[in-house]
Amino acid sequence: MDRATVAAHPRLDVCHHRSSALLTLHSPFARKLGAFVALTSEEMAALDRLHGRRKTFPARRDMVHQGMTNQSCYILASGWVCSYKLLSGGTRQIVDFQIPGDFLGLRSVLFRTADHNIEPVTKVEASEVLAGDLLDTFSKTPRLATAVLWAASRDEAMVVEHLVGIGRRDARERTAHFLLELGARLKLVGLGTASGFACPLSQYMLGDALGMSAVHVNRVLRELREGGLVTFQRGQVEIHDLDALVALADFDKSYLDHDGPLLK
Amino acid sequence: MDRATVAAHPRLDVCHHRSSALLTLHSPFARKLGAFVALTSEEMAALDRLHGRRKTFPARRDMVHQGMTNQSCYILASGWVCSYKLLSGGTRQIVDFQIPGDFLGLRSVLFRTADHNIEPVTKVEASEVLAGDLLDTFSKTPRLATAVLWAASRDEAMVVEHLVGIGRRDARERTAHFLLELGARLKLVGLGTASGFACPLSQYMLGDALGMSAVHVNRVLRELREGGLVTFQRGQVEIHDLDALVALADFDKSYLDHDGPLLK
DNA sequence: CGCTGTATTGAGGCTCCTCAATCCAGGTGG
DNA sequence: CCACCTGGATTGAGGAGCCTCAATACAGCG
Structure with a gap:
């Protein structure tokens, strides 16, 4: 995986979104959108302007809850949150x-x-995006609307x-699938490897996500551990048998x- | 709820999306987007141009299945389909x-x-929308991108x-919720009333949607029927006690x- | 060093599943 | 016009998976 050199024409920079040095200068969010739409430098700049005040939220205190009106949205810089x-x-x-x-x-x-509701799982840093700015940006930079x-x-x-997992997979499959998906997402943003990642979620949260009781989560995790598939202990997920896990889930x-941007 | 008269300026026509006579001249799809973004007549026209060939699909034969590439999308004119x-x-x-x-x-x-996968539940008529047309329209008519x-x-x-229903509601609540949601959606497009609607779904399909077995769907429907809440028989859903159903679900x-378009 | 939140394990029970039989309606061919 | 066929609806019986309640073990923290 050789790194592409930064080309003169910015459109070309993002043909392989994970290999552009230029992109890493921008936010991870810009990198993500660049995976969908090849962004010009103007569009990149518009994205950067979108980032408003940087805010910090303590763990466990809802940032947003059901029924609140006139909310802003956020681009997450560090920490984990959950929507429920x-x-x-x-x-x-x-x-x-x-x-x-x-x-x-x-x-x-x-x-x-x-x-x-939106609740920080850990302490969180996020850039606020004002509703008005977002809609303005969409009208001035239509390709960004498509990217979003x-x-x-x-x-x-x-x-x-x-949904498919909760509807049609049993507890073991569902848990395995969840850990694999999380691992894959974290790997994409450089927060994990194929063999594991740090994970601040409690078994109660896993239960609420997987549609089962925390007690059963515990039993399932034990089974997966004893089967030599994956270990989740002390905030660390270690994948021991990726293939078996993928097959199970x-x-x-x-x-x-x-593979690359879909809209050139 | 008095009906607004059709105003001269098209922007105003859609302030109450269910009360504009003009809008009914356009597709139900245009009416739906008009609920989100107040569309100009140009934007309406662009939407109408989006509708490509009208196609017919027989019941039960997949229109699209997992892994197919270069698909078109469709705007459904008549009939029901399911995505699975x-x-x-x-x-x-x-x-x-x-x-x-x-x-x-x-x-x-x-x-x-x-x-x-996308499978017609009944015989279906739909307008094809070509991928290229869609993306072109987004770039030429940015507000439509926002509307979509x-x-x-x-x-x-x-x-x-x-997802919430499957994860955290039991079978009765889930079924009740499903029927209410379906009823509300059908009512919005004029295919049902507060007291009932025609429904071509089999109990097998309900089971696959609700994450339960068809046998259990049957038992739950019987319970709801015997409780005087709702009857689903011979392709017809009759809601007998809306309040109780809403409370249950x-x-x-x-x-x-x-209430009206969010973007003026 | 007790407090609090989380993890772990056991026991018993309820929900929902699977298998299987029967019934019913609509369609089809003789 | 009826025997047949097919797909869906309905009901029963037994069992698996997951839940709830409850007790205990830990670990971090003021």
């Missing part, structure tokens, strides 16, 4: 986790009121995969990754 | 049903290869609600509907 919905019974379902480079709260902005549509579709694909990462 | 994913074990999970006016296959176009982003986000909200339809 509360049910009347007091239970919750975690829809997704966001890791550095992810966009969050887009739906809360597009609809005027938030339809889900693309990114949103990738997020939707993840939610769909999550029926994991296909194609929905997470692309 | 197959698992290695031979089971499937239905992610969503599409009804007239819905856009389908957007993700299959944005990514170059389809990540899910909005519509895609609404779809995502539905998938999220579906913890149903909040705000994610389906909006």
Whole structure:
């Protein structure tokens, strides 16, 4: 994997989104959008201007909760957050986790009121994106609107995969799939390797994400550990038998990754 | 709820998307986008041009299946379709049903290869939208890109609600929620009333959508029927006690509907 | 050094599944 | 016009998976 040299014409820089030196000068978010739409330097600059105030949020205190109106959205710089919905019974379902480079709260902005809660799992740093700025940018830089549509579709694909898992995979398969997906995403932003990653999630959170009880999560993790597949202890996930895990989970990462920008 | 008269300036026509006579001249799809972004007549025209060949598909034969490349997407004119994913074990999970006016296959176009299957539930008529036309339209008519982003986000909200249901609602609640959501969507496009709607889905399909077995669907439907809540027989859903059903399902339809366009 | 949140393990029970039989309606061919 | 066929709906019986409750073990922290 040789690094491409920075070409004169910026369009060419992003033909292979993971190999452009120039891109690493921009935010991980810009790098992500560059995977979908080959961005010009103007578009890159517009993206950079989008980043508003840098804000810090403490762990465990909701950044956004259901029903709030006129929210901003955020681009996550460091830390993990989760998006979840509360049910009347007091239970919750975690829809997704966001890791550095992810966009969050887009739906809360597009609809005027938030339809889900956003809670930092750890201490979080994020750039605020004002709703007005976002919509202005879309009208002035239409290709960015398309790029964000693309990114949103990738997020939707993840939610769909999550739905499939909860609907049709049993607890072991579902857990395996979840860990593999998380690992693949973290690897894409340089926060993990093929053999493992740091993971700040508690078994309660895993349970709320996987649609099962924390107790059962514990039993499943033990089974996976005793089967020599994967270990999740003390905030660290170690993948011991990737192939077996992939086979168990029926994991296909194609929905997470692309070879290059789809729109030239 | 008085009907607004058709104003001279088209921008104003769509302030209340369900009350504009002019809009009914356009496709249901245009009406839906108009709920998000107040469309000018030029934008409307661009939307109309998007509709390509009208195609017919027989029931039960996949229109698109996983892995196909270079797909078109479609705007559904009549009939029902479902989007589903197959698992290695031979089971499937239905992610969503599409009804007239819905856009389908957007993700299959944005990514170059389809990540899910699309199967007509009934005989279907749909306008083909070519991938190139779609992207061209986005660049020439940027507000339409934003509008489609909005519509895609609404779809995502539905998938999220579906995920929450499968993860954290039991079979009765889930089924009730599903029927309510379907009813609300059909009502929005004039295919149902508050008291019921025609529904071509078999109990097998319901099971694949709700993440349960067809046998259990049957038992749950019986319970709901015997409880006087709702009857689903011979392709017809009759809602007998809407309030009780809403309470049971913890149903909040705000994610389906909006008061008016969000972007003026 | 107790407090608090998390992890771990056991016991018992409920939900939902699978397998299997029966019933019913619509369509088809004789 | 009826026997047959097919796909869906319905019901029963037994079992697997996951849940809840509850106890105990840990680890970090003020």
